[in-house]
Amino acid sequence: MARPRLLLLLPTTTYRAAAFVEAARRLDLDLTVASDHVSVFAAAQPTGLMALDFAHPERAAGEVRGFAATHPVDAVFGVDDDTAVVAAVIAEALGLRHNPVPATLAARDKHRQRVLLTQAGLPVPAFALHAVTADAAQVAREARYPCVLKPLRLAASRGVIRANDPAEFVTAFQRIVRILEEPEAAACGEPARQILVEEFVPGGEVALEGLLAEGRLRLLALFDKPDPLDGPFFEETIYVTPSRLPDASQRAIAECAERAALALGLTSGPIHAELRINERGPWVIEVAARPIGGRCGAVLRFGEGEGASSLEELLLRHSLGLPIASFERERAASGVMMIPSPRAGVLTEVRGVDEARAVPGVDDVVITAHRGQRLVPLPEGSRYPGFIFARGDTPEAVTRALRAAHASLEFVVA
Numbered sequence: 001m002a003r004p005r006l007l008l009l010l011p012t013t014t015y016r017a018a019a020f021v022e023a024a025r026r027l028d029l030d031l032t033v034a035s036d037h038v039s040v041f042a043a044a045q046p047t048g049l050m051a052l053d054f055a056h057p058e059r060a061a062g063e064v065r066g067f068a069a070t071h072p073v074d075a076v077f078g079v080d081d082d083t084a085v086v087a088a089v090i091a092e093a094l095g096l097r098h099n100p101v102p103a104t105l106a107a108r109d110k111h112r113q114r115v116l117l118t119q120a121g122l123p124v125p126a127f128a129l130h131a132v133t134a135d136a137a138q139v140a141r142e143a144r145y146p147c148v149l150k151p152l153r154l155a156a157s158r159g160v161i162r163a164n165d166p167a168e169f170v171t172a173f174q175r176i177v178r179i180l181e182e183p184e185a186a187a188c189g190e191p192a193r194q195i196l197v198e199e200f201v202p203g204g205e206v207a208l209e210g211l212l213a214e215g216r217l218r219l220l221a222l223f224d225k226p227d228p229l230d231g232p233f234f235e236e237t238i239y240v241t242p243s244r245l246p247d248a249s250q251r252a253i254a255e256c257a258e259r260a261a262l263a264l265g266l267t268s269g270p271i272h273a274e275l276r277i278n279e280r281g282p283w284v285i286e287v288a289a290r291p292i293g294g295r296c297g298a299v300l301r302f303g304e305g306e307g308a309s310s311l312e313e314l315l316l317r318h319s320l321g322l323p324i325a326s327f328e329r330e331r332a333a334s335g336v337m338m339i340p341s342p343r344a345g346v347l348t349e350v351r352g353v354d355e356a357r358a359v360p361g362v363d364d365v366v367i368t369a370h371r372g373q374r375l376v377p378l379p380e381g382s383r384y385p386g387f388i389f390a391r392g393d394t395p396e397a398v399t400r401a402l403r404a405a406h407a408s409l410e411f412v413v414a
């Protein structure tokens with residue numbers, strides 16, 4: 001039998017590429033990587049690389065249909081919110097099993113998602129949509145506090161700001177308008193001309209990694225976020241699993257995430273959800289039809305020893321209908337720290353990387369920012385300068401190792 005062919009959709013600015021390409025190699029797939037950036041290598045390697053116009057999924061699907069006539073494609077996988085939509089359009093054109101296109105669109109749009117989840121009776125914060133041209137002072141007078149203002153289509157907490165009173169509201173609103181005017185944000189069109197305002201949901205936050213199949217959400221991992229996320233900006237730092245929440249809370253969270261994913265119409269593939277939990281139970285902050293972002297996938301391993309599999313391998317196996325040996329995460333506790341941008345400026349040097357790597361329990365310290373790169377903290381920025389990974393016997397030990405490693409790093413910024 002021919003090796004299965006996977007079409008992997010990779011945006012040009014992703015940290016996820018290496019992990020997915022490695023997973024495809026381990027599975028011995030015929031891999032075609034498509035990106036929206038015309039690769040200089042595409043001509044030399046016509047079946048391995050492909051340029052696709054991700055901004056026009058129908059056009060991209062037409063091209064893939066032509067390609068698939070001579071190189072049959074068995075699965076299409078998009079790694080982020082945008083390519084998940086493109087993958088669904090292409091898969092539909094090829095007659096492959098995939099999420100319905102409208103479901104992926106709803107998962108990507110924070111407002112559409114709120115509307116659908118509210119209709120389905122899920123616990124979501126009250127919300128209202130405003131045009132960027134609205135009179136911010138007027139809207140601020142009518143808002144309830146505390147609230148959270150956010151763009152519809154950005155990621156990694158970019159442009160997400162808490163306001164406690166009308167003055168903070170107006171400042172936040174104007175700040176988001178300026179972020180949405182930046183070219184790559186403005187490129188998404190109408191969604192960049194609106195701002196979502198939501199009731200602030202108090203409580204601890206978790207992230208859930210899951211896999212949808214046959215109408216059920218299989219829980220792959222539940223992460224606690226030990227650093228409080230109370231605003232005004234919502235910087236992700238530590239994710240650690242297994243969760244220390246009581247079993248009953250964990251079950252309620254998983255059930256809530258499953259109902260939310262199904263309410264959006266999603267049917268198949270990875271889910272990454274953020275939920276808050278307080279005395280009234282779990283609340284859906286966001287459900288995405290993609291795996292965990294950035295380099296963070298490396299925090300998860302399934303099975304033990306030789307046969308252990310990466311998250312990416314598990315997901316690619318699922319998309320191709322290949323057998324999956326274990327959905328059970330390894331026994332060790334595991335965690336990642338998304339390193340916050342220390343301050344705005346040009347990165348000249350990162351000190352202490354060897355010391356950070358030497359901290360017991362630390363698996364790896366990956367500095368993704370390069371010398372000369374401009375670091376932009378939240379709420380304007382969205383890229384972390386690096387990631388720290390640790391494993392240990394308990395989530396507490398993992399958290400301590402991550403903090404100790406972070407404390408030995410010094411980002412020199414000019």
Ligand code: ADP
Nearest residue numbers: 148154155156157158198199200201229234286
């Ligand atoms: P993004 O997709 O950019 O990460 P989210 O909508 O998930 O945007 O918001 C990012 C973070 O902001 C969340 O993980 C959460 O900590 C915080 N947040 C967002 N909305 C709310 C809300 N209504 N109440 C409390 N916190 C929120």
